Amino acid sequence: MASSYELKASARDRVGKGAARALRREGLLPAVIYGDKKPALPITIPVKETTITLHKGGFTAQIGTINIDGEKHQVIAKDYQLHPVRDDVLHVDFLRVAKGATLTVEIPVQFINEEDCPGLKKGGVLNIVRHTVEMNVPADSIPEALVLDLAKAEPGDSLHISAVDLPEGAEPTITDRDFTIATIAAPAGMKETDEGEEAEGAEEGEEEASE
Structure with a gap:
């Protein structure tokens, strides 16, 4: 199980707010x-x-x-506390990771081929519904990101989780629907043009019927 970072630590026998403040003064x-x-x-x-x-x-x-003093523990950070004003890290909760374990983690979504996206070229806007997706994944193969290809996305398209090539062994925690990750919002001008064309078509149909 490969690690992405390593932090040196020491066992702590003092707890409480006072002890925590004293530790932070020591750079811990x-x-x-x-x-x-x-x-x-x-x-x-x-x-x-x-x-x-x-x-x-x-x-x-x-x-x-x-x-911890030479004894290594495989972990994943489950939560951390930040100072409400300075954004300094105040506390971290780590979860032990056993070999062969499956974890539930938030995986970021990465969009590719934006420069080739027909919907964006026509003036549409990428509306990101989910920046991350909660996934159940093997601990030894957590993907860095879920990749969503925009190369064929047109104005008005909705891009769902089914459009993502999921890594082996990974699945979203939401399994009862094909949820939306992003949409390509059509520009207002395009909507007006489409409505105008529909109206013209309806008028032509009425004229033909009256003849």
């Missing part, structure tokens, strides 16, 4: 590792390295390694 963050039917393990991790890892993107969709 309180965190906890839980899951896999084992006791929760409070730890400290470095503020700087954790912040850099988080801002690289995909923090909650990547397998990481927490090195």
Whole structure:
């Protein structure tokens, strides 16, 4: 199971807000590792390295390694707390990842061939309904993104999950419908033109009928 990042950590025996503030003054963050039917393990991790890892993107969709005094734990970040004003990282919850496990993670959606999209060339607008999709995926093959090809999308088209070539073993948590990921909104001028053409067609039909 490949790791995308590794953070050095130490076991933490002090808990509470006061202890957390003291840790942050030392450049450390309180965190906890839980899951896999084992006791929760409070730890400290470095503020700087954790912040850099988080801002690289995909923090909650990547397998990481927490090195606690030489003992390595495979984890995935399930949640993190930010300061409401400064956006500093305050706390991280990690979930242990067992070999062969299936995880539920939010996978980002990536759009390709926008420059070739007929709908966008005609003045349409890409309306993204879902920037991420919640998926059940094997822990050892979490996709970086779900790729949606816009090469043939026309104005007014809706692009559904069925249009995505899903990685092997991965499936969305929503299985009862073919949900929409994005649409190509037609420009207002095109709508007016279409309505005008329909009206003209109706008038011609009426004239022919009267003759």
